[in-house]
Amino acid sequence: MKLELKIRYGTVSLLDKYFTGESIDYKKIFAIIMPIFVDQAFLILMSLLNTAMISSAGVAAVSAVSMVDSLNIFLANVFIAVATGGTVMVAQYKGSGNGAMVSKTATQAISAVTIFAVLISILVIIFHMPILNILFGQAEAEVFHNAKIYLIGSCISYPLIAIFQAITGSLRGVGNTKPCLKLSLLMNLTNTILNVLLILLFKMGMEGLVISTILARTLGTAASLIYITRYNETFHFKIKNALRIDYAILKKVMFIGLPFAAEQIFFNGGKLLTQTFIVQLGTLALTAFAIANSIAMLFQLGPNSLGIASVTVVGQCIGRRNIRDARKFTNSLIGFSAILFVIAAAVLLPLFPLLIKMFNAPDEIIPTIFIMILISAIAQPIVWSQSFIMPSALRAAGDSNFTSMASLVSMWLLRVVLGYILGITLGFGIIGVWMAMIVEWGSRAIIFNMRFKGKKWYAHKLV
Template identity: 25%
Template structure:
């Protein structure tokens, strides 16, 4: 137990936790586009086929995240309460659950690949390439299920640098694998799929290596097979609402994309290019949000509600300053950045207007991300999903149609709808935080902690 006692004094600052998270998120974003860029050397059809197949893959990965999110919050609260045995038992249970879910999803991906791809009405050539990709990448998704879970455990233990190293290694392996498969072996889509699967399996091996090297009390076989339903309920109490909120966001974005499609191909292309640039602003908010979630989980677990309350306010100051600075920088060079993607003057002009609107949009989005992550860390996850669904489907989607289509404002109208949704949700979540109602939602019971 000596190691655990030493560990309980290991408290990192927000900055120390957040910078590896930022690099990890950045690398994940880069890895997502690596396949597309390198496949463009094969053919446009290969890019289209893999793009469609990846929509199915990304939806499956969303299923895995609800266990990993709940696990991260529960472990953070247990560690804050110095309940190290409970923390490592929760970690073991979550690995087993997501392995089971991952194996089921992998089997379904292989068996139902044709019907799933058939929904997209693909031509026979594209369908064949999509099936090849989905058989290999979809069939090995259980690697990703475990990878997501073990990485979230490492982050909850504040080992964010180790999770970052895993992302670096995966990017290198994926890039090298793609290069060999495409340029040396001429394997096309099949080679890219194999490289993706190999990089994920290698990343999984590395995460387990760090898990057993770094954890103060090692996870043992009994932790993986002892199903304590009380713990599973706690994980699901956070994970299910988090997954519901993400699902609502993704489907509302699809609905808004369908609305943009009514404006024509140029509007869709403008949305894609602008969104890619905006993603770099979002990364900072996501990293600070995840880092704050870890710290607040520790404070709530230890019963330090005042410290948790102040931590959110401090994190918001940092995130606002960074987000506004990056948004201003991007707005200054907006035309130059869009010119990297296209020479179409209309797309550059409209995209430039949208990037200017990001000066209003992005602070609201950051407010949303940081406060929602913090509320989730306290155990107050149901509130965030209820108001998230109300705002996304009650404001963002209908306002996009009214402003963009009926009032003829085009993409500017859609972006105004984005702004209204993000700020409405952000302000509601902020007042929820100020109300301190979350203090009664902790997953770790004080009496339970005292007894243990």
Template identity: 25%
Template structure:
């Protein structure tokens, strides 16, 4: 019996859903609590986090590759290989992230100067960058070990750790920002230390859980002695995936530049609408990640027909849920947007954007589920090539044509989003149905079984 048979999509998905939701909330906690302290502090931390988010994407390439390789090898019953890949991925991301952490600490002022930050914000921004950026390697370890535990089927562990990190972060922020019981107020510097401490605590707990769950199959020799095939496969999967994510971030920055030309109201409306949209596609993210784990196990076990059907079932589920939630959000748009603002212009335009989101989110579900399925099967390059071409050739181009050239504003921007998501989604589904991914598995032949076959 393969490990995939012991897992269900629901059992994998609901902890991932909670974990991703909590990461979203934790990412906003510093900003929300700092807004009660100083608007300048919010701006300084916001700019710093924008830089750090790009760095965090670069850590994801090892975590993504490791998650897929471990799932495939576990499905094939090769626990030692899976353990070796796990230890290698932890080692590679540790050294890589330490190098980036050192660079962020040494060159924080130069990096912030590139962002043309006002001098009034520079002090707080540098404090945050030096502390959170200088310890960003802890986030890399969190991502890597969390991804590995999920591939082993332990999706609840990262969820519980994330809950603990959120609680620690909020309590710590309260003490350093508001200074209860006569304690000194530390502002941005205090928030930075709290963020670093909560992440470090989460990392230590996850590491102990990893050792406890998989201790018998973790060859720590692989921490300093890499197998060439493992390293090659990690890079083969991870680098294109990271490139796609960096391209996506860059395309969103280009679109934000377009929106900035429309004025402050347009920027604010876009922020509010996209904040609400994150909660709509959260289910698709969780389903996509859970499906990736299941399909990785099925591919490793050579259960290709089960892998094929799992993707289709997951896609159908994600479309139904995202469409349903998008419809509910649209009919609740006045209430939801009213939580942020009472500006009639924002409420009207934001309501139209949420209506267009009813068309957008099912298309996004295609990409979040099918792309993860293709990656899990080892087909990593096609989604990247199509993604980059569509992001820039379709999304950014159409957003400029309709949003700026024809002056449809944010409606034109959303038209670009919709066409891009649906075009990519349809192409990804055609790729999945073509079954080209059947030839892309990264599982190494079982050396022991192979030698026994030769002997017999």
């Protein structure tokens, strides 16, 4: 009993030391983190299961999903970036105690994100064939056919996921993460259940994947709109208010959102370009890359959650102009993230033989996939957290222009150029491309650390 009390007291003391400040205490921080963690766990597990299920339709289907998902991430991150601008502004207004501006900002963010998503969706549907030919023209015919079906279906669902992301982003900005969890569970469990029915049971392959995605996102979006319209008292959201554009508020949202959107366009454009020269290495290399990425997401589950939570936590500290707390919590979240990576490696690396069976991977690519996962497991505790959580914290303080420029330079000079040199020119193949990604993480970590040590990142006054 005494030992138990000592352990409990010691744990509370550590939490107080690293996660309690003048702005917020550890109980509130972990109340923000835990629903996000569960949400991310389900998102990643659902993604793993979906990739495993579509693998039953063959290697061509897995390759097509991997190819188009890189394009989907590239496009979707444009409107998610604008939603992040809303999250930052909502968090800062929450921190400053301005409830009226919290509501107005959330409404304008939802409107802006919806407009962006509809425009992107229309343009990609119109020009889908030229886009696929430019990016993946060297892919095998069956892979290309599957990619075409998946891309059009994804485009139809863009406005749905955009509205969902804007709503949940605004809710996270005020620290209201439990409804985000429930809405995400509803959408992702529906998606998985439909995938089981349409892909595994009815053998509909790529068409089944597309139908389940659209139906699940329709349900998730409808549920999120009903929630903020009828049950949420923080935003007082009304459709008629969303139809009126308030340019003063929108300008502040875009100050954060547009540089981040530009960053996402060029950052994910670089990843997309990387994907095009992976296509040159053949379908097996593309499949190995897709499976390795899916497994690597499991390692990033906890740290990703901390990165998302950092926007709310740091944003609220900056809203109160408490720079000391903003610095303290950023460092604490990065340290906690490194610990989570070590734990994930200790648990997941021994489970690799079981994980790889989920994907029906050809025997000849399994050693390559393991090497890629091992490289990530070693590098992530050292560089990933500072490479991804720290820029989220900087962005929450309004330092969006710097983080965007730094990310673009490191992406194009290292992941793209170095990836091509190592993977194609020097002949290291998919391992070379993967190593270039690790080097790029390291460069970002150094750049953002230097910025964080100075004063310019918190000099922006948005509220």
